[in-house]
Amino acid sequence: MNEIRDAILSDQLADIGGLGVPASYRGVLVRKDEQGMFEGLATKDKDPRKSLHVEEVPTPELGPGEAIVAVMASSVNYNTVWTSIFEPVSTFGFLERYGRVSELGKRHDLPYHVVGSDLAGVVLATGPGVTKWKAGDEVVAHCLSVELEDPAGHDDTMMDPQQRIWGFETNFGGLAELALVKSNQLLPKPDHLTWEEAAAPGLVNATAYRQLVSKNGANMKQGDTVLIWGASGGLGSYATQMALNGGAIPVCVVSSPEKAEIVRKMGAELVIDRSAEGYRFWKDETTQDPKEWQRFGKKIRELTGGEDIDIVFEHPGRETFGASVYVAKKGGTIITCASTSGYLHEYDNRYLWMNLKKILSSHFANYKEAYEANRLIDKGLIHPTVSKVYPMAEVGQAARDVQMNSHQGKVGVLTLAPEEGLGVRDHDKRARHLDAINRFRGL
16 A cells, blocks of 8 residues: 555656555445444434544455546545444444345445545556556546446436435445545546645535535526535535635524624635524524514625525525525525434424425435536646545544534545645646645645
């Protein structure tokens, strides 16, 4: 593995295919025999530092249409937190079901799960039938793993019945020295970014693109007012950039003065600090407070000059969903892609049906959407939001940061890269965007 890393660091990429694929590698994993370790504990007490392990594992067989990537850097998404705390379900169920699909699927059904849904690295080997990519190509990966053997997937690959999220519903993910991906997950690495910067946007940037911009999502247009929950976080920071970049008007909801300052540095002007305002949308575990929805709506109208929200960018779920439905304008859209505060959403349906509002769902992105989202990064129109980078040995703490919302932007993880700041190929291009890169790295 050291020989591969040294070849990448010395820019000897043309020769990397001749080095062969190592028989084993180090990866971040959870163990099947530990999936009951947190039973009876509250979610906040389920600690990824106890369940995530860095271990040597065998390299999987390379199948048709697949690639092995030498991973220089990765990042932590909330799905890694879910995997690590075995909530809402153990991901070993996903791997078992995948194992029943085909002989190649059986590779994924193991007593361990190598996690991670982002990477930046170099193609090490490709399987039969791969023509677009070759050993030595510098790449990032999006996390849609799809078989494309069913007609339902050919209009929108997210509709394929065999659609899975790589590193969450499949094995051999990106928080590792090597990763197994389908070749149609690969995208060119933006050449002005470091490894850790390039690894950060993948999942969240493409998710935000589909959710806000795509025809499959909210189809945001210029002048739309967009309420963005968690606007400084791993997902919200990209939604904020896309709203600003697309001529919309973001109303950014954050949870501290420090996070309010972050979104202002991005260029957002309309900011609500939930902690300063003291919103309590739930009186207790079972009862919401509509008066707090009203107070929240009044604050939004104060900021917007009396306008209500065209699009609500929803991902917290249970804690905020009632308020989201209430504050959307007549005919407005609430589009949801996650439920980090709980999956059982409650809202007053009178505010939905009598005002012709729409609730839409969105889940990751298809290949075209992921490509367009990556193109925005490559063009310097959207920038990576990386607040902290950990070595792979400390990935448990990185996941804990994301679980406890103590981070801003994305939390990166170095895998084969020995230090931050490596991997930039186009220094002139980086210089043109350096002020923005540094501003967003400073989150």
